[in-house]
Amino acid sequence: MAADYRIRTMSWALLLLCLQTVQAFYIPGWSIKSYSDGEPIPLFVNKVYSDNTQLQYAYSELPFVCPPSGRQRPGTGLISGSNVALNLGEVLRGDRIMVSDYELEMGKDEEVHYLCAHEVDRAGLQRAKEVVKNGYVAEWIVDNLPGATSFVTVDKSRKYYAAGFKMGFGETSIVTGQPTYFLNNHVTVAIRWHRAPGRDGRHGKKVIVGFEVYAKSIEAGNRAAGGIPIDLQSPPGFELTMAKNVTNTTMARDNDSSYVLQEFDDGAEDAKLTIPYTYSVYFREEEHIEWANRWDLYFVNQEDSNKIHWLGIINSVVISGLLTAVVAVILARTIHGDIKGYKEGLEEGKLRLTKRSRGTRSPRKSFEKGGLLEQVDGDSSSVADDMSSEDEIPEEITGWKLVHGDVFRSPAFGHLLAPLIGSGMQLVFMATGLIALSCFGVLNPSFRGGFISVGFALFILAGAFSGYFSARVYKTFGGTQWRTNAIVSATLFPGLLFSTIFLLNLFVWAQASSTAIPLGTLFGLVALWLLTQLPLVYMGSWYGFVKAGAYSHPIKANVIPRQIPQQTWYSRNAQAALLAGLVPFAIIFIELMFVFRSLWQDKSGYYYMPGFLAVVSTILILVVMETTVIAVYIQLCNENYHWWWQSFFIGGASSLWIFAYCVYYFFNHLHITGMASTMLFFAYAFLACSVYGLLTGTIGFLTAYGFVRRIYGAIKVD
Template sequence: MHSDVRRGAVLCTLLTLAQAFYIPGYSIKTYRDGEPIPLFVNKVYSDNSELQYAYTELPFTCPPTGRIRTGRFTSGTSISLNLGQVLRGDRITVSDYELAMGSDDEARYLCSHTIDADGLKRSKQLIREGYMAEWIVDNLPGATSFQTLDKSRKYYAAGFKIGEEVPSPHGGESTYFLNNHVTLVIRYHQAPGKDGAKGKKVIVGFEVFPKSISASNRTEDGLPANIQDASLGMALVPASNSTGEMDVSEAADLTIPYTYSVYFREEAKLEWQNRWDMYFVAQDDSSNVHWLAIINSLVISGLLTAVVAVILTRTVRGDIKGFKDGGLDEVKINPKRTRKPKSPRRSGDENGLLEQLGDLDGDGDITSDEETLDDITGWKLIHGDVFRPPARGELLAPLVGSGTQLLFMATGLLILSAFGVLNPSFRGGYISVGAGLFVTAGLFSGYFSSRVYKIFGGKVWRSNVLVTASLVPGLLFATVFVLNLFVWMQASSTALPFGTLVALVALWLFIQLPLVYIGGWYGYNMAGSWSHPIKANAIPRQIPAHSWYFKDFQTILLAGFVPFAVIFVELMFVFQSLWVDKSGYYYVFGFMGAVSVILAVTVVEVTINYHWWWRSFLVGGSSSVWIFAYLVWYFFTNLHVTGFVSSLLFFCHGFLACALYGLLTGTVGFLAAYAFVRRIYGSIKAD
């Protein structure tokens, strides 16, 4: 009785902790009335470009002065970032904006900033390309609020416009207005527990409403005479000649005043743990599409799996039964009754198939005269060839090893996401945790690669370990390094700092490589290769020609279309999140489950022959070819990305993602097919 009570108390405690856990490593941040709240500025991004820029480095922004101190933060201080944040282009800095919990401020002056002709040109370009700014308060990105079509719910779209382009009514040059005033709306809720009883509050929403206000008609404090009057915006026009056109030969300096308003509003219906729901209302509205796509995928894959399973089961069981009843039991290998062939070929048998059909154990001996071609038929004909080491096995082994490394990483990310450890509040968490899991999985990579390498008869296991450890990291680093040169020339925050590149190399050299070496040593020397139920023939068997759709290239493409055809609806939402919304907030884990089921179906449908090693790997990863083709189509039909560097980044990043996906799914296909082949041929082992 007492033990049950104790177990119940422990369970309740764990449930309470699980409910309170939201941001990894952080507790809920509460604020007293009047307590300062830091506002962080991050970067600007656009749907029309893959290049991002640090907000504080833009030509038209007020540089932080360092005179404002908000708690432990001083304005102008750069916040330490994790690896994921650096890779996604974040550059977070404490701003000069002053916010205090519960204190409204209708108008407040920030600064005046002067820009030259080059700054004006650059500012216009950013506005023309539709760049959005990302600010952060209490780990929430500043958002533009919208309402659903039926006006029943409000949702957030992260970011806000830095300016507006107004086309000329007479067909001339457009006028560009810079948003130099922002209205900040901080929505709060009473803090849970004892903090709420003390009057503390938590932030549950952060809305930004930008506005362009002319620099004229200002008070001595730099504030506009009428904060509500936006009829005259802050036009980026420095000087005009008598014709009203810009005179680029004159000094083109322009002084821009910046102001802001702050309002705090209570949101009684929104709890702190649900504050990110506002960013996903748009996705929730399409949840029926998500579930319909997933259910449709599961139904199709289930029917296909059932059909294939019935066919395989009846074929294999019938062949095994006939083989045991009338074939192998009567034609067991008997050294006393075997004879050596006089010639590798007989009259009427140019390929020597009859000798090979009699050579059940692969040692070159022929069984008794009772065995004929009818004794061994169907899939049993290639029993001596299915475990023959493939051509270029020294390359396949590292690919399989690297695929298991990616598989471990993907599984870990999926589990951590399902338990809420990885969530949108953990900024850069997916990339950072994924990199950690990938490096740790070097043990599995070396282990599986070395065992497969030994199956293929490899002798120099250290070289295999080096190739395995360098395959994926080398591909990623080489591509990122070359792309980084292009991005660095654009002065974009997407460019990785030199220190980050050095840290990545050190991570590979001192952690990843030793782990792969340890796993490879254990897999090759201690575990060894997997044993096979059938001994491979010395001479490859001649396989009759197949129909066109059974040939390697056609089979691989057709098989890869099956998983792609089922997941392409979800891919549309993924692409929209990554390249249209630019938020990266996509958390539909049913998609991952559907992909796993479809991949299993694809593996079951692999055509088995003596080339199955490479075929199973290529079929498993062939859907990546269709995904990349869909990505190219999506680029030209749905996106408005302009510029050579942006297009180069898009296609290179897409290629890397598809290559890693193909490597992972190809490994799943290889391992599943290997287990399947070992299983069915283990039933016909010769005595």
């Protein structure tokens, strides 16, 4: 039995490793957009974000950038300054996409093009300094590709993209020793194109396979007529200061589109700083990249870390293999041997009695019909009398078999555990669907906001599963008010999420950040919660409670609870959960580093390693199940039958270690400043760890429940 169990486990592991070797494809978009020469290409501005803060801002709402002109864009059907409709995921991730005034035409190069000269007051100047000081990066979009800055790998063999471009840079003044900040007011846009596939390609049409943006700071002076800078190669930068522009006159645009010199007094309250904006456009053919592979450049840096990913998988497989061996020993040798010896003793009538002190607890209840110690050969009443008088128990009955009459006793606060299990099953369904859709390429970075949108939809639809499992577990615990349980299941965990996000929004709204969820979106989320999820949970609860009913147990619980002996330090609830939680944390630790880097440092949200994520997630589930089985078995051997809540805590205990790692990561790898950003980081970390803990805790609970039913069902005597 042990050999078969190990063979099956290793077969699954090999299958997962084989699946990982298959490249997970992705769908870069719903349809290919091809362009003819001279056809206009819309450029959208989105937001600015930074590694040093969790606050994002809409690019078009910054007070120092060119405001939209509102002009009609011929050939596109778009109007400058109009907002693009966003899905739920885009709104929740802080996207605010707007049509810009940048004019791009397929195949038409522009060495330099004037955009606008925008005046800012002191408040706008200070805002620009803050954006540059905090290292904000701007995100623009062309043909669903985010603007990127290109780099080369360490060995200079491949090029890769880093999404976004810097809004400016800072230097330390040689004269004063104080920091000075320069704004990038000129961008060079490089559009990489490839011949369109199929019939469009034969007609000379092209597809966009790369969108690169290179920003530069150019002084306000030394410009030709029309505001065009004379020097584009190595000009002095545009310093964000009023004082400099008192001595260096700036360019301003009057009503007849000519340019005049404009001086101002820095001491005046209404002093203005005029910022000229220009841009260049170049189109270049890219022969080696096709449209279907155009997102690959965003993932080259992740692919270079494949060796580390494989190291993490090997580490996970080794740990999982060791745990599998331990579980196999428990199931095949210890428990199987105990059950076999017990049944043989019953058949031969060889159950011997021995004196063993159990305090004031009398074991006579163990002889109830259907109980573990029921004597089937001879007069059981005489044996019971002897045992009750001498406080004796059968010599063969030790460890986990002693608590057979209490192991299925309903736990304390079962009315709270049942809704948690229901919500956990809801998250299991959602996570499984997201990973599967990612592996099949449906969810990918080109589907902006798709991961959040689809995840939210799956969570809502899985409300029926939540109600079903919650109701059945609730009825198993002896509950009768299934309607109340349904409402609690539908509001407990979603209510925690919504209340936390709402409180965070109060702080983010004050910062005028695009990270804040709009009020209309909040009302929409509440409507989906109460008008869609709640009825689904209610219907699932009705079916689970009324139709399916409670789960059956092989052994009935005794009337009088058994006294639990003093536990060793490592088997106590808190210590056991913390020790058991270390093992799953070790499984996902390496992959966790890449996820954290994508979420908190790169900020691009372009972590896309679905194959590795699926393999690590599968191994994680197996390890959580095996760890829970081992911990519950040790607990039962110590005659502690309070395993219901403990199995849930053991399964989700690794979330505590993940949160501790979040704290370590914050202080050692991040440079986040400000109370609002710090609060956002820890609130998001808490919510993410809560979701993970609820999901893995539910897996641990269901595994322990199946394990306990199996072993005690095997020793039941009919």
